[in-house]
Amino acid sequence: MTTPPTEPVGRTPITSAADIDLNDWNFWGLPDEDRERAFRLLRDLDTPAFFPEPEFTFAGTPQGPGYHALVRHADILEASRNPEVFCSGDGGATNIPDLPAEFAEYFGSMINMDDPRHARLRRIVSRAFTPRMIKQFESDVDAAASRIVDELLETGPGCDFVTEVAAKLPLKIICDMMGIPAKDYQFVFDRSNIVLGATDPEYVSDREDIAHALLTAGMELQQLVQDLAALRMDTPTDDLTSSLVNANIDGEQLTAQELGSFFILLVVAGNETTRNAISHGLRLLTLNPDQRRLWLEDFEGRAPRAIEEIVRLAAPVNYMRRKVTRDHEMNGNLYREGEKVLLYYWAANRDERVFDDPLRFDILRDPNPHVGFGGPGPHFCLGAHLARREITAMFRELLRRVPQIEAGEPERLLSSFINGIKHMTCEF
Numbered sequence: 001m002t003t004p005p006t007e008p009v010g011r012t013p014i015t016s017a018a019d020i021d022l023n024d025w026n027f028w029g030l031p032d033e034d035r036e037r038a039f040r041l042l043r044d045l046d047t048p049a050f051f052p053e054p055e056f057t058f059a060g061t062p063q064g065p066g067y068h069a070l071v072r073h074a075d076i077l078e079a080s081r082n083p084e085v086f087c088s089g090d091g092g093a094t095n096i097p098d099l100p101a102e103f104a105e106y107f108g109s110m111i112n113m114d115d116p117r118h119a120r121l122r123r124i125v126s127r128a129f130t131p132r133m134i135k136q137f138e139s140d141v142d143a144a145a146s147r148i149v150d151e152l153l154e155t156g157p158g159c160d161f162v163t164e165v166a167a168k169l170p171l172k173i174i175c176d177m178m179g180i181p182a183k184d185y186q187f188v189f190d191r192s193n194i195v196l197g198a199t200d201p202e203y204v205s206d207r208e209d210i211a212h213a214l215l216t217a218g219m220e221l222q223q224l225v226q227d228l229a230a231l232r233m234d235t236p237t238d239d240l241t242s243s244l245v246n247a248n249i250d251g252e253q254l255t256a257q258e259l260g261s262f263f264i265l266l267v268v269a270g271n272e273t274t275r276n277a278i279s280h281g282l283r284l285l286t287l288n289p290d291q292r293r294l295w296l297e298d299f300e301g302r303a304p305r306a307i308e309e310i311v312r313l314a315a316p317v318n319y320m321r322r323k324v325t326r327d328h329e330m331n332g333n334l335y336r337e338g339e340k341v342l343l344y345y346w347a348a349n350r351d352e353r354v355f356d357d358p359l360r361f362d363i364l365r366d367p368n369p370h371v372g373f374g375g376p377g378p379h380f381c382l383g384a385h386l387a388r389r390e391i392t393a394m395f396r397e398l399l400r401r402v403p404q405i406e407a408g409e410p411e412r413l414l415s416s417f418i419n420g421i422k423h424m425t426c427e428f
């Protein structure tokens with residue numbers, strides 16, 4: 001994380017790989033077509049590009065050695081399948097610089113861990129996210145999507161699709177799963193925006209205050225669920241918090257800190273990424289009316305492939321980081337112990353070696369081996385089944401009841417980590 005610019009980002013011409021600086025915040029403010037051209041140039045290099053590590057804004061955090069940008073689909077698959085060499089736990093997976101020690105209490109979730117600790121935590125929480133368990137939430141998801149469209153029709157055209165539609169469904173489902181009351185929805189939404197949008201001036205206006213804002217948001221989210229957990233230990237209900245605090249799987253239970261970190265991961269990953277997939281999805285359907293017509297002809301039959309194609313092109317998470325545990329050769333390139341690699345999922349999902357005409361939005365695309373939910377291996381998205389269910393339910397309601405809805409020009413989140421849309425009007 002570097003200090004983002006306070007001035008509006010400009011358009012930087014990119015004609016060769018030498019023009020590309022993935023540490024430059026102006027780069028992440030460029031239109032999609034410019035970033036697509038840049039990553040295509042990086043994919044064409046014989047060796048993954050190496051970038052110096054950005055200066056970190058948190059006091060006391062030394063500048064690291066730099067990182068290799070993995071932008072080819074094949075590299076990301078192999079690194080993901082080999083967590084013993086490309087680890088997540090040494091310094092964290094969601095940040096380029098190593099995670100400062102004081103952040104581990106709030107953001108040291110299982111996404112930033114390796115086995116055996118990662119396996120232990122995933123074993124405890126994964127029972128809530130199996131296809132069988134998600135099946136139990138189907139009626140709740142469908143009902144929530146229906147109410148959101150009711151409210152959209154009452155509000156009328158011209159509203160912000162992101163805040164009024166896309167963000168509401170995953171926020172409600174996750175909070176309901178955990179037992180968070182409706183009065184706290186906005187609180188959770190605002191804090192999750194800070195956690196993933198702290199580099200955007202809309203969410204943290206003081207560029208010198210990013211560290212404090214992140215720690216405060218993490219502390220407040222953790223305190224919310226820990227207070228709820230204390231109640232559920234004495235008076236359990238049928239929510240996920242009750243299950244987690246009272247779970248005893250092979251003698252294992254979550255600590256209070258582990259529960260808090262898991263909740264932060266859940267609300268951030270489950271809320272932000274799904275809402276961005278829904279937002280990008282409407283934009284894609286607006287820009288490709290032929291694909292909208294095709295989907296309307298047979299919504300249910302074409303929904304599974306359509307959702308995968310939306311996730312492929314949306315790629316809500318731009319990258320995850322790994323650190324090399326020993327010297328290792330991968331696809332003809334040598335990586336040294338202690339080096340860092342960034343797995344750029346957004347770039348891999350546009351790899352012309354894997355996807356025919358990769359920039360085309362094609363709801364019938366098959367096969368579609370995208371990495372929008374992460375690569376294969378132990379860190380594949382735990383909530384992928386739930387995310388697919390939510391996106392399907394939202395577009396079922398929209399295309400059935402507001403079939404001509406169109407997205408306006410998106411206002412992008414200024415972030416190198418999340419491919420986010422902050423605001424986007426809709427017309428119908």
